[in-house]
Amino acid sequence: GAVVSQHPSWVICKSGTSVKIECRSLDFQATTMFWYRQFPKQSLMLMATSNEGSKATYEQGVEKDKFLINHASLTLSTLTVTSAHPEDSSFYICSASALSLREGTDTQYFGPGTRLTVL
Amino acid sequence: RKEVEQDPGPFNVPEGATVAFNCTYSNSASQSFFWYRQDCRKEPKLLMSVYSSGNEDGRFTAQLNRASQYISLLIRDSKLSDSATYLCAVNGYKDDKIIFGKGTRLHILP
Numbered sequence: 176g177a178v179v180s181q182h183p184s185w186v187i188c189k190s191g192t193s194v195k196i197e198c199r200s201l202d203f204q205a206t207t208m209f210w211y212r213q214f215p216k217q218s219l220m221l222m223a224t225s226n227e228g229s230k231a232t233y234e235q236g237v238e239k240d241k242f243l244i245n246h247a248s249l250t251l252s253t254l255t256v257t258s259a260h261p262e263d264s265s266f267y268i269c270s271a272s273a274l275s276l277r278e279g280t281d282t283q284y285f286g287p288g289t290r291l292t293v294l
Numbered sequence: 295r296k297e298v299e300q301d302p303g304p305f306n307v308p309e310g311a312t313v314a315f316n317c318t319y320s321n322s323a324s325q326s327f328f329w330y331r332q333d334c335r336k337e338p339k340l341l342m343s344v345y346s347s348g349n350e351d352g353r354f355t356a357q358l359n360r361a362s363q364y365i366s367l368l369i370r371d372s373k374l375s376d377s378a379t380y381l382c383a384v385n386g387y388k389d390d391k392i393i394f395g396k397g398t399r400l401h402i403l404p
Contacts, residue, residue: 209391218396219338219381268337270392275343280326283383283392285337 177273181286195255196289198269204249205271213266225252259293300395314368315398317382326385
């Protein structure tokens, strides 16, 4: 299947700092990528849809000024958590849609996730 | 009604048993359906797609019931390694956004 990478895999930062997370599609081009957040023992929550060359679409309740998304190329989307606070500590996962020959349809492939801890 | 609903479980099942869980969806126009598996502190990984005609892959069988708007996953001869959270996913109707259920936790007991 298609490969999606994320960097960093984990990060610890001080409250008030900003953290940038990169999501790359390694062997395919992705005009659309998705950013999710998952708190411990909670479900996967879609935060926003990242669109190449245009503004991201945010889900209700997600602050666009706090979670900045940039999708500058067909293989890279970045999520910046600005002025991070302890309540932002979570598992952030990106995904991209690619045609799966095995499945015969567009399929979501996930990056390995970034574990953010804000002290 | 939530867009995608699953029984959160946990399902505690002895090794070797058969287990099944369902997932209901609200949008009758949905076209694509998937089951993902997520291990603790890992990203979801695609388990299988769900076709109108059903889909079988080894010990796993997925089925779609459009009339009742649910998909199911059946695991036969369960293994300890099947312990995980199983997420169902349904494509959205406005774009290619995928809506995930909250997941069903499965514990296979030795």
